[in-house]
Amino acid sequence: MKLLIWDFDETLGYRHGGAWAASLLEVLQREAPDIPVTLDELGRYTRAGFPWHTPETPHPHLDSPDAWWEALEPVFRQACEGVGFDADRAFAMAKRVRPTYLDPARWRLYEDTAPTLTALSDVGWTHTILSNHVPELSDLVEGLKLSGYFARIFNSALTGYEKPHPEAYRMVLRAFPDATARWMIGDSFRADVQGAQAAGIPAILVRRHHPDAERYVATLSELPGILSDAD
Ligand SMILES: [Mg+2]
Structure with a gap:
């Protein structure tokens, strides 16, 4: 079998x-519409403190969705306090980030996603997801009507291993021992390309260019051509 x-x-x-600063901003604008806060101000607080910012540290102890989100609350509280709210309001607002971030109406597919997955399925590729994400990722994928494409979803929030940790990739390789061809496809040079290559999996960077990427395409629709040449 051939695995993507x-x-x-x-x-x-x-x-x-x-994503994160925007979710915080939505919460603050809803709860305190008169207080001016910008995305940039909040962005200062969301650049650290998430599990994927320290992929060298596995987190299997965050073993339920509630535990995972609770571990993030200090980050959200600090952001709210940083832009001027008192501790009580910051605590209440931090609790609102989860449902706001997960709002299904906010989640979208790129235009080329479903057509490319279909085209690649049609020529025999099996699809999986390997994502650094929130515990509810499979619900988001389901909400986007994408679940049927994927043999399996490997989600760091459930496994405890964030890309580019080698164990994140090893779990996928162990689950598909019969794969004769494998490719990683993603937009992060560090997590998706370097992480995969370190695990012996060739990778294609998509959507966001990086000068050191050996293979890059701007749109997913270019992938079937590349993969058929490589096959
Ligand atoms: Mg990504």
Whole structure:
């Protein structure tokens, strides 16, 4: 069998309007519409503290969705306090980030996602997702009507291993021992390309160029051509 390992976020789908700082901003604008806060101000607080910012540290102890989200609450509280809210309001607002981020109406597919997955399935590729994400990733994938494409979803929030940790990739390889061809496809040079290559899996960078990437395409629709040449 021939296996494609896909990143999810900003490769197959994305949160419309932005991810973490944008979710915080939505919460603050809803709860305190009169207080002016910008995305840039909040962005300062979302650049660290998430599990994927420290992929060298596995987190199997965050073994339920509630535990995973609770571990992030200090980051959200700090952001709210940083832009001027008191501790009580920051605590309440931090609790609102989860449902806001997960709002299904915010999640979108890129136009080329479903057609490319279909085209590649038709020529015999099996699809999986390997994503650094939130515990509810499979619900988001389901909401986007994408579940039927994937043999399996490997989600760091459930496994405890963030790409580019080698164990994240080893889990996929162990689950598909019969794969004769394998490719990783994603938008992050570090997590998707370098991580995969370190595990012996060739990779294609998509959507976001990096000068050191050996293989890059701007759109997924270019992938069937590349993969048939490589096959
Ligand atoms: Mg990504």
